[in-house]
Each structure stands twice: as C-alpha cells, then as structure tokens.
Amino acid sequence: MNILLAEDDKKLGKLVKYMLEKKGGYHVDWVENGEDALDYARGSAYDVLLLDWMMPLMNGVDVCKRLRGDNYGQAIVLLTAKDSLQDKIFGLDAGADDYLTKPFEIDELLARLRVLARRNFAPRKSDSVTFGPFTFNRTSRQLSRNGSEIQLSPREYQLLDFFLQNIGNVLTRESILDRIWGLGSDVSYKNVDVTVKMLRDKLDDPGAEPAIHSIRGVGYRFEMDA
Known part of the structure; x- marks a missing residue:
C-alpha cells in the first residue's frame, strides 16, 4: 500500500x-x-x-x-x-x-x-504507462526512453501525468494551471506555456511528429502512438 x-x-x-x-x-x-x-x-x-x-x-x-x-x-x-x-x-x-x-x-x-x-475505492491509475519508446512510472516518478532515464521536474512530471490521463483530449491552459498550480496560485498562462515547452523538448525527436500539439488560443493536446 x-x-x-x-x-x-x-x-x-x-x-x-x-x-x-x-x-x-x-x-x-x-x-x-x-x-x-x-x-x-x-x-x-x-x-x-x-x-x-x-x-x-x-x-x-x-x-x-x-x-x-x-x-x-x-x-x-x-x-x-x-x-x-x-x-x-x-x-x-x-x-x-x-x-x-x-x-x-x-x-x-x-x-x-x-x-x-x-473498501471498494476507485481503481488506482496504472503505476506504469508505456507509449512509443517511453515508459512512465508513477510510483518511482520516472520517465525513460528505451531504458534511459529522462529527468523531469516535479511540474513536468505532473503535466505529463495529466496529459497521459487525457490522451487525444484538448486541455485548456486554465485546466492545466488549475491541475498543476491551482487557480488561486500567483502564476500566469506563461508559466503553463513554458512548462509545456520544457516537457515537449524532452519528449520530441527531431523530424518526428510531436507528442504535444498546440491548439491556438485554447491549449494543448497530447497524442502519441502506444
């Protein structure tokens, strides 16, 4: 437990x-x-x-x-x-x-x-998720690509977990800000964009289709082949 x-x-x-x-x-x-x-x-x-x-x-x-x-x-x-x-x-x-x-x-x-x-509480999220060449482990809080660990900041970790729970869905900047920082926090949408960019840089391969897509004026959508 x-x-x-x-x-x-x-x-x-x-x-x-x-x-x-x-x-x-x-x-x-x-x-x-x-x-x-x-x-x-x-x-x-x-x-x-x-x-x-x-x-x-x-x-x-x-x-x-x-x-x-x-x-x-x-x-x-x-x-x-x-x-x-x-x-x-x-x-x-x-x-x-x-x-x-x-x-x-x-x-x-x-x-x-x-x-x-x-008691019968809601099912836990799977501890480990594999997508493309990546393995994301929620218990150890680690992300690896083909067995090589990729260092994530706490915010990047939370953001990736949020994306993986909503693959294919558009997440607004507001929903990301609320989930990662809380709506009462003193941060702006710029913080969201910067954190998304830092995570994207760690996930994307040059010339490959990006995993995180920008939806102009709205937010972001995460898509990657399993």
Whole structure:
C-alpha cells in the first residue's frame, strides 16, 4: 500500500512514517504542508492520504475539498486534535473517509488502514504507462526512453501525468494551471506555456511528429502512438 502522510509536526511525522513502514510494511511519502500534499496526491498513485487538519499553506480539509472537486477517488483520513462532533461532521462532509483524533495509537491507525484497504475505492491509475519508446512510472516518478532515464521536474512530471490521463483530449491552459498550480496560485498562462515547452523538448525527436500539439488560443493536446 502506498500512503501519503501530510503532517507538519516533524517529530510526529517522522514517528508515524517509521511505524507505518516498519509495522505495516507500507510505502510512505511524507510532506509537511498542504500545497505539497495537493501536488503529491495529484502527481502520484496513493492508496490512502493521511492529512493533518492544521498545517501550513493549506489545511487538510481544504486539500480534501480540492481533491474531491477533481473527482479524486482514493481514501482520505483526517488527523487532528479537533474532537468535537461538529468538527468530525465538518471533516467528513468535506470528503474525508475517516477521522482520527490526536493523540492516537499506531495500532489503531493500522487497523483503520486495513479497513480502508478492504473498501471498494476507485481503481488506482496504472503505476506504469508505456507509449512509443517511453515508459512512465508513477510510483518511482520516472520517465525513460528505451531504458534511459529522462529527468523531469516535479511540474513536468505532473503535466505529463495529466496529459497521459487525457490522451487525444484538448486541455485548456486554465485546466492545466488549475491541475498543476491551482487557480488561486500567483502564476500566469506563461508559466503553463513554458512548462509545456520544457516537457515537449524532452519528449520530441527531431523530424518526428510531436507528442504535444498546440491548439491556438485554447491549449494543448497530447497524442502519441502506444
């Protein structure tokens, strides 16, 4: 099971990551703020997100709302010291599947993860996608061409994943900006165009048909033979 842990308390985050990996045998990525949690959740295939309610840049409830607004189908658990019934209702109404009050025992968290694993959540995206001479692995966050690794920035990685989920469809600049940066971020469509160009340069071969097509005045379309 792949887990994303978003917790700004360094001591607690380190402990939870260690115990989940040691006792549960899970793979755990750990981030310390809400914006990173949103980026990681959108850019990688996780079975469960563990989101601290109160963390910098974006709280766990807002991360949850944003993901559910994107039709994110994987399990989300809120971790928080807020323990009133109204707080629990608020968190669950935001789209969380479970709610665990701090302080908690690791064994209880492991038990809840086992329950979530048995539920029928939306199918995970395939960990590995092959197109043309390329292999894109979501788990390792790697792209390779004929076995040779191509270095991608985090934004390029997210952009390629977004394109691969929408092969043949036109993606507007607005939809790309929202998916990669968030509409509330202080970036422009120029950032989108620059990131697309950098990714295109890494994918295209001279003289070959480009994978990313510009749709004038609208956005981009990704096309490549499997």
